[in-house]
Amino acid sequence: xxxxxxxxxxxxxxxxxxxxxxxxxxxxxxxxxxxxxxxxxxxxxxxxxxxxxxxxxxxxxxxxxxxxxxxxxxxxxxxxxxxxxxxxxxxxxxxxxxxxxxxxxxxxxxxx
Amino acid sequence: xxxxxxxxxxxxxxxxxxxxxxxxxxxxxxxxxxxxxxxxxxxxxxxxxxxxxxxxxxxxxxxxxxxxxxxxxxxxxxxxxxxxxxxxxxxxxxxxxxxxxxxxxxxxxxxxx
Numbered sequence: 001x002x003x004x005x006x007x008x009x010x011x012x013x014x015x016x017x018x019x020x021x022x023x024x025x026x027x028x029x030x031x032x033x034x035x036x037x038x039x040x041x042x043x044x045x046x047x048x049x050x051x052x053x054x055x056x057x058x059x060x061x062x063x064x065x066x067x068x069x070x071x072x073x074x075x076x077x078x079x080x081x082x083x084x085x086x087x088x089x090x091x092x093x094x095x096x097x098x099x100x101x102x103x104x105x106x107x108x109x110x111x112x
Numbered sequence: 113x114x115x116x117x118x119x120x121x122x123x124x125x126x127x128x129x130x131x132x133x134x135x136x137x138x139x140x141x142x143x144x145x146x147x148x149x150x151x152x153x154x155x156x157x158x159x160x161x162x163x164x165x166x167x168x169x170x171x172x173x174x175x176x177x178x179x180x181x182x183x184x185x186x187x188x189x190x191x192x193x194x195x196x197x198x199x200x201x202x203x204x205x206x207x208x209x210x211x212x213x214x215x216x217x218x219x220x221x222x223x224x225x
Contacts, residue, residue, distance in 0.1 A: 042118075042205050043156070043216040053163065065205070078219065098212050102155045 004091055006103035013111050018076040020088035020106045025070060029091040032065060033100070034074045046074070046087075076093045084110045115139050118217035124136035125196055126225055127181030132219045133191045140215075142208030149218075152202045162189045163209050180190075196224040 001026045024032070029051050035043040049056045049063045049072075051095045056063045062075040074090055086107050090100040114139040127132050135145055143164050148156040160181050162168045168181035178200075180192040188209075193200050201224045207214040 033213070035216070040217040040221070042116075042221075043207075045114075045213065045215060048213060064140060092212070092214075094212060098214070099146070099158060099161065100156075100207075100214055104155045 004089060004101050004103040004105045006087075006089060007049075007105045008104070008106065010106055010108045011111065012079050012108065014079060014081055016073075016079055018079045018083065018090075020074045020076075020087050022074075022103050022109065024071040024072065024089075024091050024101075024103075026091060026093065026101070027067075027070065028093050030094040030098075031092045032063075032072050033090045033092070034063065035090065037088065037105070039085075043088065046068055055088055066096075072107075079110050081110050081112060084108055113139050113206075114210050114213075114215040115208065116142075116215050116217040117139075118206060118220050120203075120220060121218060122221040122223075124223045124225065127197055128195055130192055130194045131196055131222060133193075133204055133206075133207070134219055135174060135189045135191070137187045137208040137215075140208065140210045142189075142210065143186060144209040145189040146207045146209070146214060147181060147189070147191050147203045149205070150205060152203075156205065159191075182188075193222065196222070198224045200224050 033048040034046045060077045086105040091103045119134045122171040145149045145162045147159045159215045160168045162183040205219040
């Protein structure tokens with residue numbers, strides 16, 4: 001079965017790095033995504049990683065994938081107050097019509 | 113690129129009425145669109161998968177006669193909440209698929225009185 005889990009809350013000081021963790025259970029995942037949701041808004045795609053990759057870096061964002069442990073992380077360098085939001089990880093399986101299975105979301109609070 | 117819009121952004125209606133929500137892919141063609149609902153402080157729950165020109169596929173527990181989905185073109189899908197009740201109040205979000213990645217609309221907040 002599919003199950004994606006995240007920690008509920010992360011508090012970080014402005015300028016520090018944030019690391020948001022996610023675990024999943026389905027080993028046939030094709031892509032793994034990180035989305036950001038600000039209050040009252042839809043989901044903004046931040047980045048994604050193909051399942052045969054270990055790492056992907058995009059400006060302040062670094063995604064690490066440990067396929068053996070089914071662990072995904074998102075590191076945000078030099079965290080800013082505008083990074084305060086809920087972050088969702090999600091997995092998709094091409095063979096399942098690219099349906100996304102979401103984690104519960106991690107609320108990140110950046111303190112000045 | 114890959115912008116999805118929704119209309120309306122929020123709607124208040126009386127119990128028993130029907131509400132239509134539009135989802136448009138503005139700069140790409142989405143052969144597949146997804147409809148989600150999200151309750152406060154919760155994750156997204158997939159309601160249905162909509163493919164252009166065919167009937168939507170509903171997730172288990174989602175009433176297809178209550179949540180009517182039409183995907184008439186490659187850039188437009190609509191969700192109609194029929195005979196709305198207060199428990200249908202929620203945040204409804206659609207997503208269009210481009211190259212296997214889902215791009216989300218800004219959401220529609222529905223309040224049924």
